Amino acid sequence: MSKCHSELTQREQEMLKIRRDSDTKAAELVKMERMLQQTKNLLDKKTESESKEDLEEKVRSSRRYRRNSLHHTQMLESQMKTVKGELVGTLDHLQELRNVLRRSQQKAEERKAAMEKLAAGLR
Template sequence: MSKFDGELTQREQEFLKIRRDSDTKAAELVKMEKMLQQTKSLWDKKTESSSESMVEDLEERVRSSRRQRRNSLHHTQMLESQMKTVKGELVGTLDHLQELRNVLRRSQEKAEERKLTMERLAAGHR
């Protein structure tokens, strides 16, 4: 049981790390978007012809960052789903193990009762 708890705790920690990383990347993306807007404003003040290619490059970087963010969020959602599945399986396994433990305990109690009965019968035949 503690093995499953440990595995679940480890997966929860991995999930939290991924979520923090995703949040950090999202915050970085917001900063990058602000920087892009500031840079774009500066370039607009300068000549249009030389700045267009740089602005396009920066815009492409923002689009790429947005794609990466979407992919990270999708990956996080997949991991959340997998973790829920594993957690459900672990709960089912734990329930099954508890059920087996109860069956074993009852079997041991019956065996002990039979042993005592046999000892009484053997003592009665002497």
């Protein structure tokens, strides 16, 4: 029972870590969108002769980073859903085990009462 509880606690910790990672990636996405907008604004301000190609590469790089970050965030969310599903399954299993334990304890108490009754009858 404690093994299941520790496994459940471990899964909850993993889920919290995934959530934190997801929040971090979301914040990074917002930051990258701001950087992308700033880069675009700089590109608009610069003349054709200034390093337009460098700025375009930064925009492409920012877009790649944003796509990668989005993909990573989606993977983390998928992992979080998987862990959540596993936690639900573990919880269901723990509830089943608790019910079995209750029934076993009840049967043991009934047998003990029957044994005491038999013992009293033999006296």
